[in-house]
Amino acid sequence: MLRVENIRKAFGGVVATNDLTMHFPKDSLTAVIGPNGAGKTTFFNQISGALRPDSGRILLEGKDIVGLPPTEIVRLGIGRAFQVSRLFKSMTVEESLRGALLSPLGKSLRMTGRFPLKETRDRAYEVMDQLGLTQSANIISGNLSHGDQKLLDMALALVLQPKVLLLDEPVAGMGPEEREQMIETVFALWKKGGLTLILIEHDMEIVFRISQHIYVLSYGRLLAQGTADEVRHNPQVIEAYLGTPKEEVA
Template identity: 60%
Template sequence: MLRVEHLSKSFGGVRATKDVSIDFPAGSLTAIIGPNGAGKTTFFNLISGHVRPDEGRVLFDGADIVGLSSLEVVRRGMARAFQVAALFPSLTVREALTAAVVSHRRGSARVLSRFPVPEAVRRADAIMEMLGLGPKAEILSANLSHGDQKLLDIGLALAMEPKVLLLDEPTAGMGPEERWRMIGKVHDLWRATGMTVLFIEHDMDIVFRIAQAIHVLKYGAVLARGTPDEIRRNQDVIDAYLGTDHRLSETVGEA
């Protein structure tokens, strides 16, 4: 589905990504973790077309997508929800999702149509139902709670009908209860759709709870990769990122 080969990127004299090669099988749920400055968001920027790598390939459904615009990458089937939600603040939840669906399916000329295509409204309602946003359908996006804004941002990505979904710190800025609610929605979404999902996350309890595979970055390079149990016990990862608490504690049960 998605394969990254020898990806490298420098900004000035700083090498942000160093010869990264990772394979993401179709239908997988993968966490990208690492200390601050490890290159996680840069990695997402490279594979989603927001930044062009200096070297390497990004193979999506067998085709190299390096050099394509981020819009064309979306059209190929890769969508992204950002750490800071990118919303339509003056639109209701239903209006925002409907506009996104219309934009994707019909072209930007009809985004502001006064009478949206019924099919687009049905798709928007289905996304709301999937994410538990149905009761918030008529609330302005700007008036949603932080957690619901993040869910709406994921919904806007789903409106692009992706095969691969990138989530950049989906629980950032949330309290414990809201964080677990969010990650439960992400896990349910993954199981319901069979999409390939990649997510960046700092909360290791969440990572160990839901990820099938984990790739650890440090200074832009892959430090380790493996199952949650393997990563929890990897001494290099413990020294660089986790600390001893995660090595000594029991693995959290599967969701």
């Protein structure tokens, strides 16, 4: 589904991603982890078109998307939810989702008209139902709880029916109950099928619980990859990121 080949991005003398090659099969759930500064967000920025790699290829279903505008990359099937939610904070949840649907079609003026496009309303409610936002349809987005704002940010990506969804720290800033609800929602969304999901996450309990495959970055390079058990017990990953459990310290 999605493959990156030897991508490199430098900012002056700092190499943020260094010769990265990764493969994300269709319908897979993959985590990308690593310490702060490892290059994770830069990696997402390159996939979504916010940054252009200095070299390398990013292939979506075999098509190289490097250099395409972010709007075109969205149309081809890559959606993204951000660590800090990017919302239309003066609009209701329903209006936000209808706006996201209509904007790529050049029909945003019809969004708040007396007779909104029926198909956009139906799709908006379909996604709200999926994410548990239906009861918040008429709430102004800026008045939502932190957890619901994160859900709406995800909904804005999902409403365009992406093939690949990038989730940047979906549980950041949440309390235990919100965090558990969010990860159950993410996992259920993936289990439904038809979506290749890639997440950046610092909560290792979540990463090890739901990920099929894990890539570990360190200083822009691929340090390790494998299943949860393989990564959890990898000496290089333990040293660079996970640390040694207290009970094992001599």
